[in-house]
Amino acid sequence: MKIYGLTGSIGMGKSAVAAMLRREGVPLFDADAEVHRLQGPGGPLLPAIEARFPGTTGPRGVDRAKLGAAVFGHPQELKALEAIVHPAVQHSRKAFLRRHRSRKFVVLDIPLLFETHGHRKLAGVIVVTAPGWKQRKRVLARPGMTAAKFRRIVHLQTPDAEKRRRADYIIHTGTTFAQTRDQVRRLVACLGAKRVR
Secondary structure, three states: OOOEEEOOOOOOOHHHHHHHHHHHOOOOOEEHEEEEEEEOOOOOOHHHHHOOOOEEEEEEOOOHHHHHHHHOHEEEHHHHHHHHHHHHHHHHHHHHHHOOOOOOOOEOOOOOOOOOOOOHOOOOEEEEEOOOHHHHHHOOOOOOOHHHHHHHHHHHHHOOOHHHHHHEEEOOOOOHHHHHHHHHHHHHHHHHHHOOO
């Protein structure tokens, strides 16, 4: 089984591409979705998060605003949260890989793939990209987003040009839905045709 990574900066259309890959029958592990599950209502990480960050959880799971306020701008607190979350996500990812070990290839959707050096152990990296103006328009349309917050997020991410330079495969979402879907289908056919060593 070959393991590919899917990544892209905020607002580039990575979630849409991930959904298209799933519709094409590709097993895909979504790290962000798994974090939401682990921290959602009744999530297994709630007791540990509440113990370390009192008042940040409730019946609906983690209160993202409160937890964000507790860790944003506080590197030690962020590390403490990551020490709770990352091992649990890794455990879920390993279980996903075991379930799909008979498949020719799988895709791991990892937003901060390059930032966390996760690309080093993969068969290849798929980068989702779009023009900067379209990225900005998409992100600023999100509830609660501001231009300053957008700039801050982009500053923390590996630049799109650098991601494209390091990519093995690129999906452009600045086109129509149909054109993006065609790119995804060609990619799936290409990955499916590769020999497994």
